[in-house]
Amino acid sequence: GQQVMQIPQYQHVQEGEDFTTYCNSSTTLSNIQWYKQRPGGHPVFLIQLVKSGEVKKQKRLTFQFGEAKKNSSLHITATQTTDVGTYFCAGLNTGFQKLVFGTGTRLLVSP
Amino acid sequence: NAGVTQTPKFQVLKTGQSMTLQCAQDMNHEYMSWYRQDPGMGLRLIHYSVGAGITDQGEVPNGYNVSRSTTEDFPLRLLSAAPSQTSVYFCASSYSRRSTEAFFGQGTRLTVV
Numbered sequence: 001g002q003q004v005m006q007i008p009q010y011q012h013v014q015e016g017e018d019f020t021t022y023c024n025s026s027t028t029l030s031n032i033q034w035y036k037q038r039p040g041g042h043p044v045f046l047i048q049l050v051k052s053g054e055v056k057k058q059k060r061l062t063f064q065f066g067e068a069k070k071n072s073s074l075h076i077t078a079t080q081t082t083d084v085g086t087y088f089c090a091g092l093n094t095g096f097q098k099l100v101f102g103t104g105t106r107l108l109v110s111p
Numbered sequence: 112n113a114g115v116t117q118t119p120k121f122q123v124l125k126t127g128q129s130m131t132l133q134c135a136q137d138m139n140h141e142y143m144s145w146y147r148q149d150p151g152m153g154l155r156l157i158h159y160s161v162g163a164g165i166t167d168q169g170e171v172p173n174g175y176n177v178s179r180s181t182t183e184d185f186p187l188r189l190l191s192a193a194p195s196q197t198s199v200y201f202c203a204s205s206y207s208r209r210s211t212e213a214f215f216g217q218g219t220r221l222t223v224v
Contacts (some may be wrong), residue, residue, distance in 0.1 A: 045212040047198055101154040
């Protein structure tokens with residue numbers, strides 16, 4: 001079945017440093033979504049990428065969707081303590097029925 | 112609008128007991144799903160529904176049943192709880208199966224002893 005892996009599993013950075021998490025799917029995806037989950041909270045939608053090679057930016061966050069629509073990345077420039085949480089990618093299969101989440105990357109930012 | 116409402120927030124069960132986790136949404140969303148979250152394993156899809164009367168299995172369906180008799184409600188039933196089902200359960204809904212954003216409930220923390 002469809003599997004979505006993320007690396008790294010955990011990253012601890014100093015405030016102001018950059019951060020990147022990578023997402024890889026075992027199958028080609030219709031689209032990929034990114035979510036953020038704060039400690040003790042529930043996942044909250046950040047963005048969706050649909051097109052091959054698509055790049056989207058939200059302030060300090062840059063999201064990319066690979067040319068083959070099997071991988072994606074999230075890059076945060078100049079992290080802040082408010083960026084703390086776990087970032088998940090989620091891939092929608094080509095049948096548009098299953099949204100499968102990645103394993104997540106937990107980000108810790110020290111002031 | 113309340114969004115996606117899950118009840119209860121916390122539950123402790125004994126092995127072998129059954130229970131139903133409730134999920135309701137008031138956004139007239141077509142697509143609903145259940146996930147479980149375990150440390151280091153992300154969110155794993157248990158069951159999903161693309162509309163009232165239609166359900167299907169996700170990645171980890173064993174030990175769980177679902178039904179979707181109305182658009183609003185999507186309960187998850189544990190028939191005979193096992194310690195391996197100790198987890199945090201999230202219900203989510205989307206406007207349609209092709210839709211973008213999934214809205215999540217607050218989660219149910221379940222412990223099976």
